[in-house]
Amino acid sequence: MAEEPIRVGLMGLGTVGSGVVRLIEDHQNDLCHQTGQGVSIEKILVRDRQKERKVAVDPSLLTERPEEILKNDRIDLIVEVMGGIEPTRSYLREALENGKHVVTANKDLMALHGAELLSVAARKGCDVFYEASVAGGIPILRALAEGFSSDRITKMVGIVNGTTNYILTEMARKGTPFQSALARAQELGYAESDPTSDVEGMDAARKMAILATLGFHMDLSLDEVTVRGISGVTPEDLRFAAQLGYVLKLVGIAARNGEKVEVVVEPALLPQAHPLAAVDGVYNAVCVYGEAVGETMFYGPGAGAMPTATAVVSDLVTVVKNMRLGGNGRAIVAPYREKRVKGADEIFAKYFLRLRVEDEAGVLAKLTLIFAEAGVSLEKVLQEPGCSGDEAEIVLVTHTASRDRLDEVLLRMEELPAVRRIMSHYRVEGGE
């Protein structure tokens, strides 16, 4: 090939970084055809050069000194797959200030400081692409930024964390204990370095903030996302959900009514016929609803080395094409709508509640009175004997109610002596 290759500075050589190296090597010929240039990795930043690697690389490429990439005039483009907020944010700022384009898989950084990095990039005429940061190998950001640019998106509902979807699937299908399923997800390279952010929903919340910002053109940060993870989900919840015809998933919902939006991540029950109910294991999916297009759905692997590397290297191809066309720094439209977030009285859903109550006459009547007084009507009631002789287990599913009404019901139940414990409560998504 006559032209010089594009020279890449790779930051990170863990799960995703190793996949990126492998993909660039294995698909070099196709990449040349796509971009008109070869792609060559010039330097790789790691914490520890001596560490054993999952992929064979020339040891002279490895460095522990970020300046060998950031101040390297031969490098045109940085691929950041090291993760974390600092020092990553400072490195990427410096790279952009030095006129280097950036491709990143870092949702923590993009959810918190994406606007800042994009504005430096625009000022310097550089690209920042981050497709791998949401739903791994699914090209969902591209779809929102380009495929739906003529439409107005009203709702996005997704399974956007592979680790928790893998754990819930293993628990539901094989009865695998939570901790063993999490350990396996870590071995498979799905989990974050601190898996608490997967399990407690923060990883999904960061992704939903990115999706909602792009989809609704509002500057929606993590503060606007209501988050609940799956650490409280029990095998009994999964069993009762199945008995009532539901599947329990960690779901992200970003919905717009008029000019107000709601962004939430929480374990939710989906009717078995819901398109997301069949999304199992490490797979992710996002349903996108638009005023003109109606319902669409994007499905694919949400984590893991090669699927994530595909998103990273495809972004790299886009950057190289932009470099050739001279259209850099203009790819992502900055938010242009005023941010308006719904209150608890404007968020409507059905809810599932599981209670342990005293097994005596009149308890059900007291419970239904609480619902009636809060203006919440019931769709389903299921009663089973509890684990001890004087207890019963009651499962209730409401009709659509506002979130503040549900909170009132929960508060009043806690005050009722006949209710020994509220075991769980979940939103029921879809199937209205």
Ligand SMILES: NC(=O)C1=CN([C@@H]2O[C@H](COP(=O)(O)OP(=O)(O)OC[C@H]3O[C@@H](n4cnc5c(N)ncnc54)[C@H](OP(=O)(O)O)[C@@H]3O)[C@@H](O)[C@H]2O)C=CC1
């Ligand atoms: N794993 C997945 O499936 C997905 C991950 N992501 C995102 O991709 C990014 C990378 O994830 P993953 O590959 O799993 O992470 P890993 O922990 O497997 O790899 C991180 C790499 O970055 C290097 N690194 C970390 N901090 C520093 C630092 N301060 N200075 C120099 N090098 C550093 C590490 O070096 P060393 O090896 O020497 O320790 C390691 O090579 C994260 O932002 C993650 O959220 C996005 C989608 C999917």
Ligand SMILES: N[C@@H](CC=O)C(=O)O
């Ligand atoms: N830990 C994340 C990795 C991809 O973003 C997940 O499990 O989805």
Ligand code: NA
């Ligand atoms: Na993606």
